[in-house]
Amino acid sequence: MDRLKLWKDIQSGDVNALHDLHKRYFHPMCLFAFKSINDHQQVEHIVSDCFLKIWKNRKRIEIKSSLESYLYQILRNAIIDYHRAKHDNTISFDQIPDIPDEAEVNNEQRYAKLYTAISRLPEKRRQILELAIFESCTYQEIAEKLGITKNTVKTQMVRAYGFLKESLDPVDFFFFCFLKKI
Amino acid sequence: MIEHNKDRFWELATLKIHNEANADELSELSSYLSDEKYAKIYTEIAHLREDVKATQKLSLVSQQNSWTHITTHLQNKTIQLFRKVSGYAAVFVVALLLGGLAVQMWSQKSYEERFAEVKVPLGQMSEVTLCDGTHVWLNSGTTLKYSNAFGRNSRNVTLDGEAFFDVEKSDVPFRVKLKHSFVEVLGTQFNVISYKHDSNSEITLVEGSVNVNNLNGNNIAHLEPSQQLTIDDESLKAKLRTVDTGFYVSWTEGKIVFHDEKLSEICERLERWYNVDITLEDKEVEELNFSGTILKDKPFSQIITAFELLLPVEIEFRHVSGAKDKVTISKK
Numbered sequence: 286m287d288r289l290k291l292w293k294d295i296q297s298g299d300v301n302a303l304h305d306l307h308k309r310y311f312h313p314m315c316l317f318a319f320k321s322i323n324d325h326q327q328v329e330h331i332v333s334d335c336f337l338k339i340w341k342n343r344k345r346i347e348i349k350s351s352l353e354s355y356l357y358q359i360l361r362n363a364i365i366d367y368h369r370a371k372h373d374n375t376i377s378f379d380q381i382p383d384i385p386d387e388a389e390v391n392n393e394q395r396y397a398k399l400y401t402a403i404s405r406l407p408e409k410r411r412q413i414l415e416l417a418i419f420e421s422c423t424y425q426e427i428a429e430k431l432g433i434t435k436n437t438v439k440t441q442m443v444r445a446y447g448f449l450k451e452s453l454d455p456v457d458f459f460f461f462c463f464l465k466k467i
Numbered sequence: 468m469i470e471h472n473k474d475r476f477w478e479l480a481t482l483k484i485h486n487e488a489n490a491d492e493l494s495e496l497s498s499y500l501s502d503e504k505y506a507k508i509y510t511e512i513a514h515l516r517e518d519v520k521a522t523q524k525l526s527l528v529s530q531q532n533s534w535t536h537i538t539t540h541l542q543n544k545t546i547q548l549f550r551k552v553s554g555y556a557a558v559f560v561v562a563l564l565l566g567g568l569a570v571q572m573w574s575q576k577s578y579e580e581r582f583a584e585v586k587v588p589l590g591q592m593s594e595v596t597l598c599d600g601t602h603v604w605l606n607s608g609t610t611l612k613y614s615n616a617f618g619r620n621s622r623n624v625t626l627d628g629e630a631f632f633d634v635e636k637s638d639v640p641f642r643v644k645l646k647h648s649f650v651e652v653l654g655t656q657f658n659v660i661s662y663k664h665d666s667n668s669e670i671t672l673v674e675g676s677v678n679v680n681n682l683n684g685n686n687i688a689h690l691e692p693s694q695q696l697t698i699d700d701e702s703l704k705a706k707l708r709t710v711d712t713g714f715y716v717s718w719t720e721g722k723i724v725f726h727d728e729k730l731s732e733i734c735e736r737l738e739r740w741y742n743v744d745i746t747l748e749d750k751e752v753e754e755l756n757f758s759g760t761i762l763k764d765k766p767f768s769q770i771i772t773a774f775e776l777l778l779p780v781e782i783e784f785r786h787v788s789g790a791k792d793k794v795t796i797s798k799k
Binding site: 300304315336340395403417 | 474478480481482484485486487508511512515516518519520521522523524525526527528529530532534536537538540541591764
């Protein structure tokens with residue numbers, strides 16, 4: 286199991302292994318933190334610190350269940366500390382989400398993967414997709430905003446969706462061939 | 468019967484997902500969905516819209532910055548370790564006496580000086596712990612530079628911007644190089660404002676004592692707690708006065724606490740903090756005194772509202788895209 290190896294490498298002092306862990310979990314962990322913290326600078330800071338904590342204590346940490354649940358445990362504690370330090374009485378501790386189960390982590394990892402895929406879309410296509418989804422614009426509105434035809438929006442959306450599906454599910458080779466065609 | 472075509476299916480599916488499909492297109496799509504192959508793809512992409520929406524907040528955080536932050540702190544750790552080892556090594560050299568010189572020469576030769584730089588973007592703040600245990604808070608738009616030799620025989624840093632130093636006591640003097648002067652201390656707490664583009668530098672001492680020297684090492688001034696030195700960077704003329712240090716230190720806790728401070732001085736700090744340009748229209752407004760606390764995590768608009776409520780002023784806020792937002796404060 287490569288997660289176990291990753292942890293062994295981290296314990297032996299391999300910074301690259303820590304970097305791998307960071308690449309894999311930074312975005313999913315941010316998504317978890319965003320559930321109860323709106324300040325994005327704080328989210329970035331808190332998540333970053335989790336990795337420093339792990340590194341600092343790597344020799345003393347004994348992973349009982351899984352590396353993942355350990356990461357989220359640290360993160361959740363840090364989030365609680367953050368709210369406590371802020372004396373934020375508007376948030377009660379049961380509003381801080383529980384440590385996610387595997388399905389939820391998978392979901393957050395899926396979002397992270399999707400995020401990377403979106404950033405790889407050609408600039409214009411990404412812009413169209415973001416207007417449609419983040420701003421809930423209609424095809425007509427997007428066409429007007431960007432000075433293109435509604436038909437272009439239509440085809441660009443199809444390509445964006447095709448690319449995203451492919452990047453989430455790269456085993457579908459035939460589909461990939463099909464994508465190249467359009 | 469319409470012939471099924473994959474391209475057409477994708478078009479219809481995305482139209483449906485974005486509520487753009489008309490009745491004909493919807494019925495055309497359902498004819499595709501009776502085919503298991505297409506139904507499967509459809510279920511896979513039907514959620515994409517919500518899933519993409521869920522990623523929106525990720526654009527606000529940066530994996531790159533986070534990793535840089537982590538590695539900077541990891542490095543501090545390694546330097547610290549090295550210093551401990553070199554400390555023991557020195558004892559060893561003294562104890563043995565023999566070969567001491569050789570070791571020293573070797574260590575100097577194999578050693579190449581490099582600089583580390585910590586840059587804080589406008590509108591943000593940051594803090595670093597140096598390997599000697601000195602803690603430095605860096606305010607908006609500040610750069611702190613130090614060499615990898617830091618801590619061994621010298622503790623020198625170079626500052627452009629504003630920083631609050633909590634210097635760990637040691638026999639090795641801690642020096643902050645500013646534009647045309649040095650601040651030299653052994654162990655103390657002080658705040659320095661010295662931005663490259665400003666015409667003067669300001670040093671405020673909280674506790675301990677500091678010396679401010681020119682670049683040739685000649686003493687310009689000696690500061691006692693609660694004293695503030697303002698140096699003109701051109702003439703090196705210095706002015707000493709007693710201040711409420713809380714005003715200059717509180718920013719490290721994410722707030723500005725001011726007690727009967729002039730509006731002009733408060734605005735100077737707000738400008739850096741929120742990365743805005745503030746113009747005070749008349750002299751009378753500049754001289755207005757104000758007490759209160761501003762919390763950094765509050766939006767700038769809230770501060771404007773508070774000022775307008777508490778002071779006889781009118782504030783105009785103008786958003787400038789691609790440059791600093793402009794704020795004009797005038798008499799009511």
